[in-house]
Amino acid sequence: MGSLKKPNLPVIEFSVKHLDTASSSWFTKRVEVTRALEEYGCFIATYEGVSQELHDAIFLASQELFDLPTEVKVLNTSDTPSHGYVGQIPVIPLYEGLGIEDSTTTHGVERFTKLMWPSGKDSFSESVLKYTKAVAELDQIVMRMVATNYGIEEHYESLLGSTTYLLKLIKYISPQGDDRNMGIVPHTDKTFMSILHQNEVKGLEIKTKDGEWIEVHPSPSSFIVMAGDACMAWTNGRIEPSCHRVMMQGNTDRYSLGLFTFIRDLKVEAPQELVDENHPLQFKAFDHYKYLHYHASAEGRRSKFPLKSYCGI
Numbered sequence: 518m519g520s521l522k523k524p525n526l527p528v529i530e531f532s533v534k535h536l537d538t539a540s541s542s543w544f545t546k547r548v549e550v551t552r553a554l555e556e557y558g559c560f561i562a563t564y565e566g567v568s569q570e571l572h573d574a575i576f577l578a579s580q581e582l583f584d585l586p587t588e589v590k591v592l593n594t595s596d597t598p599s600h601g602y603v604g605q606i607p608v609i610p611l612y613e614g615l616g617i618e619d620s621t622t623t624h625g626v627e628r629f630t631k632l633m634w635p636s637g638k639d640s641f642s643e644s645v646l647k648y649t650k651a652v653a654e655l656d657q658i659v660m661r662m663v664a665t666n667y668g669i670e671e672h673y674e675s676l677l678g679s680t681t682y683l684l685k686l687i688k689y690i691s692p693q694g695d696d697r698n699m700g701i702v703p704h705t706d707k708t709f710m711s712i713l714h715q716n717e718v719k720g721l722e723i724k725t726k727d728g729e730w731i732e733v734h735p736s737p738s739s740f741i742v743m744a745g746d747a748c749m750a751w752t753n754g755r756i757e758p759s760c761h762r763v764m765m766q767g768n769t770d771r772y773s774l775g776l777f778t779f780i781r782d783l784k785v786e787a788p789q790e791l792v793d794e795n796h797p798l799q800f801k802a803f804d805h806y807k808y809l810h811y812h813a814s815a816e817g818r819r820s821k822f823p824l825k826s827y828c829g830i
């Protein structure tokens with residue numbers, strides 16, 4: 518009798534030796550990365566760009582942030598839905614998140630730090646900036662690979678110039694027991710790309726196309742690279758975002774980090790190279806930030822497939 522094999526997400530190693538774009542291993546990687554995204558909408562990257570020391574520093578910074586009183590954390594507001602403070606939501610009572618906009622820039626990080634700690638907190642700003650820069654680099658390596666694989670590198674260059682990086686620090690308080698509790702409900706991200714990282718407490722689960730949930734095991738060098746809705750539109754449906762959720766169990770709080778990319782001041786549109794008779798255009802050109810507002814509206818929230826209701830053809 519054959520044993521049932523649990524599905525696994527592809528694990529792709531990103532070490533310095535693979536990153537020379539002239540090397541044959543770069544070619545192999547870019548095929549591997551694109552296939553993984555086409556098949557699962559995500560993959561696990563093992564990445565050397567964030568050292569153990571930086572991993573420890575950023576999770577310590579996150580803990581210090583969540584230890585602040587709620588009345589301070591709610592000062593982090595934003596014009597964009599889900600970019601500021603999110604917490605005390607009845608359907609996900611364990612969840613609390615804070616977004617740092619323009620988190621790869623000194624200006625963006627300083628603005629946030631001053632709001633939370635008016636007398637300053639250099640250790641926080643330094644850890645955030647170092648972390649976001651390292652993870653943004655991983656995003657750029659991945660996106661360059663995908664774009665090269667599809668023959669649309671030039672389009673990627675203009676997209677890159679309009680990419681913004683939101684760092685979201687997330688805490689889930691432990692449910693204090695063995696029952697599995699919903700930390701975050703099943704969803705797909707409205708981002709272009711999302712790169713997730715979790716501390717030693719597991720919880721993230723990803724749904725395969727066959728409807729099976731796969732648990733993602735935490736490790737300091739593992740990052741979950743995941744496509745969002747905007748990436749689906751840009752690749753004309755070749756890459757679909759994966760459905761994921763967080764399940765909490767046990768007595769330990771969970772901290773996670775998401776570096777989320779969005780496109781500002783440039784319409785997201787599939788390049789002509791990806792449109793032909795066999796691949797008719799699926800989505801009209803759209804403004805990513807307006808889409809986020811639509812998604813948060815009553816109509817957007819009701820939709821099963823908001824990207825399609827917003828700009829589907």
Ligand SMILES: O=C(O)CCC(=O)C(=O)O
Pocket residue numbers: 685687701706713714715721761763773774775
């Ligand atoms: O906490 C996690 O690992 C996932 C968070 C997430 O899916 C999100 O913020 O969109």
Ligand SMILES: [Fe+2]
Pocket residue numbers: 704705706761
């Ligand atoms: Fe998500």
